[in-house]
Every structure is written in C-alpha cells, then in structure tokens.
Amino acid sequence: xxxxxxxxxxxxxxxxxxxxxxxxxxxxxxxxxxxxxxxxxxxxxxxxxxxxxxxxxxxxxxxxxxxxxxxxxxxxxxxxxxxxxxxxxxxxxxxxxxxxxxxxxxxxxxxxxxxxxxxxxxxxxxxxxxxxxxxxxxxxxxxxxxxxxxxxxxxxxxxxxxxxxxxxxxxxxxxxxxxxxxxxxxxxxxxxxxxxxxxxxxxxxxxxxxxxxxxxxxxxxxxxxxxxxxxxxxxxxxxxxxxxxxxxxxxxxxxxxxxxxxxxxxxxxxxxxxxxxxxxxxxxxxxxxxxxxxxxxxxxxxxxxxxxxxxxxxxxxxxxxxxxxxxxxxxxxxxxxxx
Numbered sequence: 001x002x003x004x005x006x007x008x009x010x011x012x013x014x015x016x017x018x019x020x021x022x023x024x025x026x027x028x029x030x031x032x033x034x035x036x037x038x039x040x041x042x043x044x045x046x047x048x049x050x051x052x053x054x055x056x057x058x059x060x061x062x063x064x065x066x067x068x069x070x071x072x073x074x075x076x077x078x079x080x081x082x083x084x085x086x087x088x089x090x091x092x093x094x095x096x097x098x099x100x101x102x103x104x105x106x107x108x109x110x111x112x113x114x115x116x117x118x119x120x121x122x123x124x125x126x127x128x129x130x131x132x133x134x135x136x137x138x139x140x141x142x143x144x145x146x147x148x149x150x151x152x153x154x155x156x157x158x159x160x161x162x163x164x165x166x167x168x169x170x171x172x173x174x175x176x177x178x179x180x181x182x183x184x185x186x187x188x189x190x191x192x193x194x195x196x197x198x199x200x201x202x203x204x205x206x207x208x209x210x211x212x213x214x215x216x217x218x219x220x221x222x223x224x225x226x227x228x229x230x231x232x233x234x235x236x237x238x239x240x241x242x243x244x245x246x247x248x249x250x251x252x253x254x255x256x257x258x259x260x261x262x263x264x265x266x267x268x269x270x271x272x273x274x275x276x277x278x279x280x281x282x283x284x285x286x287x288x289x290x291x292x293x294x295x296x297x298x299x300x301x302x303x304x305x306x307x308x309x310x311x312x313x314x315x316x317x318x319x320x321x322x323x324x325x326x327x328x329x330x331x332x333x334x335x336x337x338x339x
Contacts, residue, residue, distance in 0.1 A: 003199065003227045011053040012244045013234045018053055020227070022140070027060035029141035031151055034065055037120070037132075041066030041154055044088040044164070046081065048072045048095045048104065051209050051232040054124050056220060057138055058094060062163075063181070066156040070164040070176065071210040074099050078107060078114075083173045085115040088164065093118060094134060097125035105131060158182045165212050165311035177311045184216060187313065188225050190335045191218040194317050195282065195305065197252065199227035202277075204245060204253035206236040212311040213284050214254060238266035246274035253278065254307075256285035257292065264295045278302045280320065284309060284331070293328040306331045314339050 004021035011017075018026070039045075045062070047069045049055045062069050070088045072081060074096070085093065093111060095104040105128040108121040112130075121127075124134040143151075162181040166174035179187075195218050197203065203223045207214040209232070215221055223230040231248045233241055236259045244250065255263065260283050267275065281296055284307030296304040308331035309315035316339075318332035326332075 006199075006227065007229050008224065009053045009056055010229065010231045010244075010248055012231060012240070013050070013052055016053045018057075023053075023057055023060070025142075026057045026138050026140060027064060028143055028148065028151060030058060030061035030138050031064040032141070032143055032147055033137050034061065034067065035151070035154075039065060039067050039091070041156065042160070043067045043092070044070060044090045045092040045094060046070045046072050046085050046088065046090045047210070048074055048076060048081070048093070049124070049210075050074045050096060050099050050234045051205055051214075052096075052124075052234070053232065054134060054138055055209060056224075056230070056232070058134075059163075061138075063156070064151060064154070066154055066160065068161050068163060069094075071166060071215070073166070073208055073210055078110060080174060081107070081111055082114050084166065084176070085111055085118055088176060089117045090115070091117060092120040092122065094122045095124075097123050097127065156181065158185075167311060179311075179313075183313065184221075186336075187212075187315065188216050188218055188222045191216065191315055191317070192222045192226060194319060194335045195222070195252070195280070196320055197222055197226055197228060201226075201228040201251045202231060202248050203228055204231045204233060204241070204248075204250040206233040206241050206259070207254055207256065207285075211285075213282075213307065213309060217254075217282075217284070217307060217309055217315050217317075219254070236262070238263050242266070242272050242274040245278055246276075249277040251277055252280040252282070253302075254282040254284070257283055257288045258286075260288070260296065261292055264292070264299045268295075268299050275300055275302070280305055282307050282317075287331070290329050304328070308332065 008020040008023045009018045121131040122134040123131040158181040165177040220230045281302040282305045306318045316332040
C-alpha cells in the first residue's frame with residue numbers, strides 16, 4: 001500500500017510484471033475465490049510450482065486466508081508427494097501443467113486417488129479434464145468492500161502455522177517443519193538488514209523459492225517486506241540469468257556454490273559484462289570452497305555474503321563489512337541475537 005505503483009514481481013518465465021497493487025489485488029481475489037470454493041483457515045495444501053508470479057501471489061492468498069501451504073519442490077514425484085500429502089492431511093494440490101518436460105496432471109490424478117484427504121487439484125496453464133484452473137483462481141477481480149471486510153474477519157492467528165517447509169535431511173522421505181506467522185516474519189526481519197536489502201534493490205530469485213533460503217533469508221518475501229522488486233527466474237542457467245540481470249538491473253542475488261561456480265566459469269570465459277549492476281551475491285545451501293570464494297568479487301564483481309541456515313529457523317550470515325578473511329572462509333554468525 002506504500003508503493004502501489006512500483007513493480008513488485010518480474011517473472012522472466014512468461015514476461016509477467018505485477019505492481020504491488022496488482023499483486024495484492026490478485027492475492028485477495030484468490031483468497032476470496034478459495035473461500036467461496038470451500039477452503040477454510042487451517043486447511044493444508046501442497047504446492048509444487050516453479051519460481052513464478054503465480055507462486056508468490058498464491059502464497060499471499062494462503063496467508064490472507066490462513067490456509068497452510070506445504071512447500072514441496074518441483075522435482076518431487078509420486079514417492080515423496082504421496083507421503084507429504086497424506087502426512088499433512090492436505091485438502092488440495094497446486095501444480096504446474098508441465099515443467100521441464102514433466103507432466104504433473106497424470107501425477108495429480110494418481111495422488112487424488114491415493115490420498116484420502118485430497119479433494120481438489122489446481123493446475124496452471126492447461127489444467128486438463130479433472131483439475132481446476134489455477135490461472136482463473138488468480139485472475140484479477142475487484143472485490144466489494146463487504147467482501148474485503150469478510151476476508152479481514154478471517155482473523156489469522158500469528159501463532160498458527162504459516163507454512164510447512166520440507167526437510168532436506170538424509171532420510172528417504174522429507175519431514176514437515178512448522179513455521180508460524182510470527183516466527184517467519186521475524187526470520188525475514190532479522191535477515192533483511194544483515195543482507196542490507198532495501199526498497200531500492202532489485203533482487204534475483206534463481207534458486208527455488210520454495211526453499212527457506214530463497215523464500216525468507218531474506219529471499220522473495222524479504223523483497224516484498226521492504227518494497228524492492230523481485231525478479232523470478234525459473235532456472236539459474238547463466239545464459240538466461242545474465243540477460244535478466246542486465247535488463248532488470250539486478251543488484252542482489254542468491255546461489256548455491258555449484259551455481260556460483262557455474263556463473264563464475266561462464267563470466268570468466270565469455271566476459272559478458274552483463275553483471276555491472278550486481279552488488280551482492282549470497283551463497284549458501286552448502287559449504288563454499290575457500291578457493292572459489294575470492295572468485296565472486298574477482299570475476300562477478302559482487303560482494304560475497306556467505307549464508308548457513310536451516311529450515312527450522314537458525315540462520316547465520318557473514319556481514320558485508322566483515323574482514324575479508326571472515327567473508328571468504330566462514331559462513332558467518334547468527335542474524336538473531338537470540339541464537
């Protein structure tokens with residue numbers, strides 16, 4: 001509401017650009033439609049979407065209505081999803097029609113038949129015969145003041161779960177990690193100043209925003225909190241990402257070490273000159289090799305910020321003004337004084 005006309009989301013996958021006003025309007029419209037459909041506060045749903053504007057708008061709709069998303073990954077298949085849907089007691093599934101040559105629609109039918117609690121599937125693109133259209137759910141709709149008031153009366157409890165992250169542990173099946181509205185807001189609020197993210201930034205999300213790192217450390221939700229612009233990339237491929245960085249004048253991005261290495265190798269070989277706007281590269285998800293860390297400022301021209309965190313809550317970061325040895329050889333210290 002503070003910056004309604006500013007671009008909030010740029011989706012490099014389909015070219016969609018949404019202002020903050022448009023994003024909020026679509027989220028409230030989706031929340032209203034879900035309420036009309038039969039969703040209620042406390043319902044669990046499983047989300048299997050790639051980085052996209054639909055993902056972000058849907059997430060705000062869930063938060064508005066008190067529906068609790070389980071953040072599955074686009075790479076999950078029947079083995080993981082049957083377990084996750086059943087364990088969460090999920091009422092609905094939200095998925096893409098196809099992603100990287102995989103068709104989710106037959107899988108959604110199998111999951112509905114296998115998991116007793118599943119009642120509905122919403123699919124973006126071409127939903128097929130049995131699923132509802134996610135695109136229609138997220139379409140613009142001007143709500144009446146009485147409808148907005150009814151949404152406001154839902155009364156989401158900040159101590160209730162906001163979402164379930166999935167563990168990336170060594171066991172075969174992922175475990176559900178509960179994050180409340182209060183603790184997730186706190187997660188974002190303490191990560192944002194350490195990352196020095198402000199409304200003047202343009203943030204690139206090329207890692208899965210279903211992960212805690214890409215979602216809230218400070219991630220795409222951090223960008224929304226401060227009024228920055230979030231650029232969503234469906235893949236970290238440097239051929240596409242570097243064009244987006246130059247076109248949108250991206251100032252900050254996040255990567256795992258393997259992606260950082262790929263970007264460094266590509267820039268070292270081709271000298272694209274497309275990264276002039278990039279000021280900060282966060283690297284986390286795994287230990288950054290000491291020999292690779294100096295290459296971030298040398299080749300990419302960005303400051304390195306190392307991140308070590310876990311979906312349960314603890315997040316550590318190097319500070320941008322830390323001594324060089326700390327930045328290049330450690331994964332920082334807690335962002336919260338309580339850790």
